[in-house]
Amino acid sequence: MAYPIRSALFALDAETAHRAAIAALRAWGRIGAPFGIDSETDPSQRVRLAGLDFPNPVGLAAGLDKDAEAIPGMFGLGFGAVEVGTLTPLPQPGNPKPRLFRLAEDAAIVNRMGFNNHGIDAALARIVGLKRRPGILGINVGANKESTDRVADYALGVAKAAVHADYITINVSSPNTPGLRDLQSRPALDELLAACDAARSAAGTRRPLFLKVAPDLDRAGMEGAIRAAIDNRVDALIVSNTTLSRPASLRSPHAREAGGLSGAPLAVLARAKLAEARAASGGALPLISAGGIDSADEARARLEAGASLVQVYSALIYRGPGLVRAIVEGIARA
Numbered sequence: 150m151a152y153p154i155r156s157a158l159f160a161l162d163a164e165t166a167h168r169a170a171i172a173a174l175r176a177w178g179r180i181g182a183p184f185g186i187d188s189e190t191d192p193s194q195r196v197r198l199a200g201l202d203f204p205n206p207v208g209l210a211a212g213l214d215k216d217a218e219a220i221p222g223m224f225g226l227g228f229g230a231v232e233v234g235t236l237t238p239l240p241q242p243g244n245p246k247p248r249l250f251r252l253a254e255d256a257a258i259v260n261r262m263g264f265n266n267h268g269i270d271a272a273l274a275r276i277v278g279l280k281r282r283p284g285i286l287g288i289n290v291g292a293n294k295e296s297t298d299r300v301a302d303y304a305l306g307v308a309k310a311a312v313h314a315d316y317i318t319i320n321v322s323s324p325n326t327p328g329l330r331d332l333q334s335r336p337a338l339d340e341l342l343a344a345c346d347a348a349r350s351a352a353g354t355r356r357p358l359f360l361k362v363a364p365d366l367d368r369a370g371m372e373g374a375i376r377a378a379i380d381n382r383v384d385a386l387i388v389s390n391t392t393l394s395r396p397a398s399l400r401s402p403h404a405r406e407a408g409g410l411s412g413a414p415l416a417v418l419a420r421a422k423l424a425e426a427r428a429a430s431g432g433a434l435p436l437i438s439a440g441g442i443d444s445a446d447e448a449r450a451r452l453e454a455g456a457s458l459v460q461v462y463s464a465l466i467y468r469g470p471g472l473v474r475a476i477v478e479g480i481a482r483a
Contacts (some may be wrong), residue, residue, distance in 0.1 A: 152469025163249040171219050178221025194229070194481055198435050198457050199357035199384035201315055204284050205229035205477045206452060210439050211289035211318065211361075215265065219271040224283050232460070233272060234289030237321045238305050239269035241293055244325060252401035252412070256443070256467045260391065261324045261408030262420075264291050269309050276313050285361070286338025288314040292382035294326050300341050304348040311352040318385075319345055322390035323361035324409045330363055335373050342381035345360040357384035364389035364415065364422045364440060371422065372429045385435040387460065388426045389419055392440075412463035420454065428457035443468060445479020452480070 391409025
């Protein structure tokens with residue numbers, strides 16, 4: 150079902166519409182949040198994970214609010230957690246435009262943004278200025294494209310974010326920074342996670358660390374990533390990021406654009422990878438499911454399959470801002 154402003158947003162190119170949505174949500178956060186869920190009146194929805202109390206199990210995935218510009222507005226939609234970023238140590242423009250494509254026929258998105266952001270310091274300055282956070286705030290960190298020491302970039306991001314975030318996500322699964330996904334393989338992943346673990350301790354706080362992996366990992370790769378996460382005291386695994394694969398069912402003329410695919414066509418793969426991660430971890434590592442979640446039924450299916458929390462992003466573009474509340478309330482009814 151189309152929401153009232155969808156036709157206006159879809160009249161714009163995808164990236165311009167994205168910026169317009171961020172501006173609207175930034176304003177929304179200033180004036181109030183009638184879509185919001187009052188966690189104090191719905192305690193049945195609370196989830197405890199990694200020592201954190203999430204007001205409900207539905208979170209915003211990283212990528213929508215890259216620069217932490219609209220956090221109050223995002224919480225106002227009803228999310229129990231908002232994850233901002235990906236943030237890098239230095240500002241960077243990202244990949245050349247066009248780099249964001251709607252696959253409207255498929256309720257999907259392809260992006261090759263390339264960690265475009267204004268740098269972690271600018272985002273943290275906005276976060277410091279927040280007067281109220283009604284939910285859990287995650288900060289997703291990454292490495293600069295031109296960095297000569299990506300491990301140091303991640304460690305710096307963790308150290309800076311640790312003071313201000315409720316949790317920090319290590320994003321080594323974006324397909325849009327050359328060579329980044331190589332960090333998902335051992336022993337590179339062990340080195341990276343050990344550095345991030347040391348960085349949070351050096352910051353004087355052991356903020357929970359989450360690791361975000363790609364759905365394109367094979368079974369051995371998933372098992373290796375999980376073992377590295379457990380060995381290096383990672384607190385949860387986010388399964389998963391966008392995919393480089395392209396289901397044969399795609400109809401949009403943008404289906405073959407380079408970049409990561411997200412949205413409804415990712416659901417089957419995301420479900421399979423969640424099951425794979427659950428089996429590989431044996432319940433020893435909490436799981437957060439992302440990819441293709443566009444309804445309360447789909448969210449419940451992921452929770453029943455072993456996820457403690459779910460994350461949503463692309464479905465907001467097609468279902469509108471009321472989707473979050475619909476999912477949260479649908480889970481509650483179940």
